[in-house]
Amino acid sequence: MSHAPQYETPYGVGTTCEPEQVPVSERDTQTAFRPDFPRQSAGPAPEAGRAGARRAARRKKTKPRSGAARSQETAESGPERGPKRGSERPDGLRRLLPQALVVAFLAGGTSAFVADDKAVQLTVDGESRTLHTFADDVGELLEDEGVDFGTHDIVAPGAGAALVSGDEIAVRYGRPVKLTLDGQRREVWTTARTVDGALRQLGVRAEGAYLSASRSRRIERTGLDLDVRTERTVTIMADGRERKIRTNAATVAEAVAESGISLHGQDTTSVPPQSFPRDGQTVTVMRISGRKEVRDEPIPFAVRRTEDASLFAGTEVVEQQGQQGTRRVTYALRTVNGVRQKPRRLRAVVVREPRTQIVKVGTKQRPSSVAGAEGLNWGSLAHCESGGRPNAVDASGTYGGLYQFDTRTWQGLGGSGRPQDASAEEQTYRAKKLYVQRGASPWPHCGGRL
Template sequence: MSTSHRSGARRAARRRKANPPVAEGLRRIVPQALVVAFLAGGTTAFVADDKAVRLSVDGVPRTLHTFADDVEELLADEGLAVGPRDIVAPAPGAALADGEEVVVRYGRPVALTLDGRRRQVWTTARTVDGALRQLGVRAEGAYLSVSRSAPISRQGLALDVRTERTVTLLADGRERTVRTNAATVREAVEAAGITLTGQDTTSVPLGSFPRDGQTISVLRITGTQEIREEPVPFAVERTTDARLFAGTELVERQGVPGVRRVTYTLRTVNGVRQRPRRVREETVREPVAQRVRIGTRPLPASVAGADGLNWGALAACESGGRPNAVDPSGTYGGLYQFDPGTWRSLGGSGVAQNAPAAEQTFRAKKLYVQRGASPWPHCGRRLYG
């Protein structure tokens, strides 16, 4: 036997002697006992963390076992996502105990048109009836676009509600009060047993929504049409003329009014005649513009042989000093009562009463130079006063 083998055998013998078989057996038993004790304690803790809870989602309950510490963890474990419009009770941060009941109710959008006014609302109710109660909408006697028992999905629905309202109608001297869920005034009128004929209407538009407590008058209307011919004013076109004295206006062409045919409706409302209303018009004859020439020629300062006379006294006697005076026969006019022929023979245009006072005096002086005071047999002597 080699030296190395003999040394190994001796070492093994010493170990057996130092550790008799009993001690060796204890070394094997103690670790096994520790493992058993650890497993027993772990099992107790495992059993203590397990909870039996009741989870209800949109009214569908089920019982399950969970190790979640709070409601939020439970929902996450179950794959349930909730938003700000959803209801969770207890709140997501609440601790979870054995035997707990957790309720989840999802929000549902509803496009609600209530009595003609549309708005977007949210509800956790699963049926139309539940949503109406939750929103505080009175459904008795109301019109609903869908059944009260209809379900509301997570995607929501559109709901038109017309509640029952009290409307008073005044017609033919009578007052009728009805309860109606009508969508229009016309439907409310028909519900009251009132018949509209011809041009009859109401004090509010027939297509408008009847409000609770509203009073509506029925207007019985009869009407005819009337055609009238009315004048169309003519325009006045003015041009300057250096051949006429300043201040003189000569009508070169007399204006002629046009004619238009106008149609009016004549209405009687509940026996009361209304103001005529213009509904149509057409031009029958176009107006002809009036043309007027306006003088720009300066008047002469004097007329030799007539400047020193009292022309003011003559005018006061002949016309009361009024340049536009006309005698009762309509023949003579102006300050000095010229007849049209004499006026034109002196270079005047039109008639004397339409000319400026200065021009009338100038032409009277010319007449005096030609004929003296004879054209004014009664007042001519005033020239010398």
């Protein structure tokens, strides 16, 4: 039994049929033998995108000529080469010709097919597969395979890199991570698929750190919220002692508790207890004791002055005596680490309102002289009685002013209030009136100086 001739294809070994088994005429050459591989079309089929356009151009360039076409060329060029000898051609040659044409067709088509086919390995987000492709570059391959990629994704080699058989192409998708690192929140992108890989990729020191998610947790393409608190050195000062600890606490209060120190009552820390403890930070615990104290404080009264034409200019008379009010104030008294602090005012309540003092101010022009009292030495008398001081008051408090009037005598002469409160001119005027009435007798010791 004879064996049919064999040929190699990208999909295995094929055989041709022996002429004795399958009689074929010349007009059936193109349809009788159809090898088992994709047909070569007369032109590029409608395909979308860059990949389609490139495949169409490649097919047009590598399309093999059919055996029938080459037969037609031979037939048309026959008259130029010599007289036609078809009638003399043996029957065996006519039977071998179609098979030769098929073998030539297979050899030409297969060589072009093998040249363009590439076996590559494609890994998408960790999942690998080997495939055959006619793509010219990485971008065309990914388009053919329906693999989309964006700004935060990694394609290696790049999308414009040319493809050859045996290439390995990797696509790693980016994932958004809302990272809170030691209290600072920011959004980052990573192509790692696990928390541990993301930490390494972002350069985060995770030894001894607190993680809100396990290292092995997978990061989906939708992203992940991740809280990381690295280990820090914090110094706690309390009760005269210093404690240095390593901690990944979220707040100062937690770090203080980890150092074995308890806060009681009004105790607090030198920085806000809920603030984030920084590496190398020193925190002082403040022991606070306090109490409240209530004090009554005076409220000053106001003074209102009104003009009075019945009083000589320079004379002021208190018509209504002012009175201070009272305010009850509550203070907080604190002692911090044994040191008393400035009292802090908490609240105040008015117990008694102050009363306004009303003063009359004279505007009347004072007479310049008193008949019968002019020409006397009033300055010498004043110097003897009071040392020449208008506001002088004796030790008993009974007599006052330049001439040491008692209040009754003063008011009997038309004066208001107390003599020591009046001006020197008014006091001298009232003294002259007194002299006219009683002579020098009101001044038994100094009257002789007049």
